[in-house]
Amino acid sequence: MVAETETAGPGLAEVRDLKKLVFALREELERARSDTGAAVREAVSGANAEIAQLKSTVAALRSELQEWPIRRDEAARLAQASNVDEIKQLRATSRAVRDALEAARLGEEAAVRRAVIAAQDEITLLRSTVASLREVLEQAEFSKQGAIGAARARDHAELAQLRETVQALRDQLQGTPAKLAK
Secondary structure, eight states, X not given: OHHHHHHHHHHHHHHHHHHHHHHHHHHHHHHHHHHHHHHHHHHHHHHHHHHHHHHHHHHHHHHHHHHHHHHHHHHHHHHHHHHHHHHHXXXXXXXXXXXXXXXXXXXXXXXXXXXXXXXXXXXXXXXXXXXHHHHHHXXXXXXXXXXXXXXXXXXXXXXXXXXXXXXXXHHHHHHHHHHHHO
């Protein structure tokens, strides 16, 4: 048996070495499988995390895309409301300006009418003043003409009297030499 063991020794040692090799390879295979499984699990976990992140991004984008028409419509509605308010304000401003212009025009027309009436009253007053001054001037002219006529009449009367006096003095003078000659 020893001989068998000895002859069997190199075969047994080889079998033992092979068993050890198989065992080592099996452990290494198990480790590789374990490492591969861990790597696969890690890759799957990373892929699942990325998929979840992409799904979340897709959901957020889908939600935003679905909300976009609502936001667009809301923005359009707000812009339209703002435009309507601005149009109302502009119309109110336009009405106020138009009313102010109309009031100014009416005030100006009233002022023009008052000025025309005042001018007509002044013209009437000036005409009556001119007429009364003309009448006073005519009376003064008439009085002046009367005074001139009276002065001329006095002057004529005085001249006539002076002529008579001169004639009487001439006559006296002419009669005096005749008296002297006598």
